[in-house]
Amino acid sequence: MDREMTPPRFAALIPAAGSGSRLGFGIPKALVDLQGKTLLERAIENLAPLVDEVVVALPEGQSIESPVKQIVGGNTRQDSVFRLLQATEADFVLIHDAARPFLGAKVLERIKGRVIQSGAVTAALPATDTLVHSSGGFWGYLVDRSKTWAVQTPQAFRRTLILDAHLKALQEGFEATDDAGLANKYGSNVELVLGDSRLFKVTTPADFELATAFAQLWDQKRSTPS
Ligand SMILES: Nc1ccn([C@@H]2O[C@H](COP(=O)(O)OP(=O)(O)OP(=O)(O)O)[C@@H](O)[C@H]2O)c(=O)n1
Ligand SMILES: C[C@](O)(CO)[C@H](O)COP(=O)(O)O
Numbered sequence: 001m002d003r004e005m006t007p008p009r010f011a012a013l014i015p016a017a018g019s020g021s022r023l024g025f026g027i028p029k030a031l032v033d034l035q036g037k038t039l040l041e042r043a044i045e046n047l048a049p050l051v052d053e054v055v056v057a058l059p060e061g062q063s064i065e066s067p068v069k070q071i072v073g074g075n076t077r078q079d080s081v082f083r084l085l086q087a088t089e090a091d092f093v094l095i096h097d098a099a100r101p102f103l104g105a106k107v108l109e110r111i112k113g114r115v116i117q118s119g120a121v122t123a124a125l126p127a128t129d130t131l132v133h134s135s136g137g138f139w140g141y142l143v144d145r146s147k148t149w150a151v152q153t154p155q156a157f158r159r160t161l162i163l164d165a166h167l168k169a170l171q172e173g174f175e176a177t178d179d180a181g182l183a184n185k186y187g188s189n190v191e192l193v194l195g196d197s198r199l200f201k202v203t204t205p206a207d208f209e210l211a212t213a214f215a216q217l218w219d220q221k222r223s224t225p226s
Contacts, residue, residue: 008116011090011159012047014056015080016040016098017073022203028059029202030098035215039202042101044068047154050108051094055087081179082166085159092116093162095179096154101211102198102218108154110193115156120188122155122180123195152195155180161188 016039020029030040037045040056044066048054056064057073057080064070071087073080081095092115096103107123114121127150131143155178165182169175176182180190198218202211 008091009053009089010051010092010094010112011053011055011088012051012094012096012154013081013084013088014040014043014047014054014096014098015073015077015084016043017057017059017080018077018099019059023205023208028062030058031062031064032208034101034202034208034211035219038064039101040064040098041066043096043098043103046101046103046105047094047096047108050105050112053088053090055084056098057081057084076175077178078166078169078175078182082170085163085166088159090159092156093159094154094156095162097201099201099203100153100199101202102196102200102214103154104196104198107194107196107199111154111156114191114193115158118189118191119158119161120156120180120183121191121193122178123152123199124149124192125152125195125197149192151178151180151192152199152201153178157183 016030018029023029025032031038044054054068056068057071060072069087071083074083111121111123127145127148131145131148133140133143162179162183165186168186169182174185176185184190202208
């Protein structure tokens with residue numbers, strides 16, 4: 001008798017509970033308007049068509065008008081993601097910062113295409129600038145650029161793998177800047193998948209200026225049938 005194969009289920013998990021202190025607009029960064037849509041709305045609209053479920057972590061006391069599942073985030077990004085992981089039972093999770101509003105379908109397809117086999121993948125870009133390790137504000141030593149990548153989101157994992165890494169980190173009090181770092185720390189081989197320079201993170205007012213200028217072009221392209 002043929003066994004029926006059910007396709008794996010994917011959840012998009014969006015940490016959006018940060019305060020945006022480096023942006024300094026006085027409201028949570030994910031809820032800042034960028035040319036008619038908030039950063040969070042943009043993240044949801046990019047991810048929703050390619051997953052079975054979307055869950056967002058928001059600052060306490062905030063909610064959005066959207067059918068997606070909403071939970072309260074934690075004090076750190078890591079804590080917000082840990083809470084998001086407990087809010088889904090999907091086989092695979094795509095974790096993506098609300099602060100990266102320009103996520104195209106091609107990057108997402110690349111990430112989804114690799115995670116089933118790899119179990120742990122992240123979008124990343126090979127470094128293009130000269131890189132140095134600094135010492136007291138001066139040139140310390142040159143870093144080998146040919147082996148250096150800048151890590152972005154989305155990052156995708158088999159849910160049980162990344163949940164296990166988060167649980168171990170919690171037990172040990174280990175903090176990482178991202179989930180790929182946690183997966184690597186607890187023994188997973190994290191595959192680097194080519195990201196995109198348009199996936200930059202809106203962190204500072206200068207990033208926001210750039211995002212404002214670029215959003216019009218992005219929205220125009222999305223509404224033009226290819
Ligand atoms: N306690 C936190 C902190 C951050 N994030 C989310 O993690 C992503 C990346 O974080 P970052 O760009 O550092 O956002 P903020 O923490 O808001 O910024 P800042 O550090 O400048 O305050 C953002 O989508 C942010 O909302 C979160 O969900 N929960
Ligand atoms: C997760 C991340 O976007 C990968 O580059 C990055 O580490 C987040 O850093 P932040 O200081 O929390 O913005």
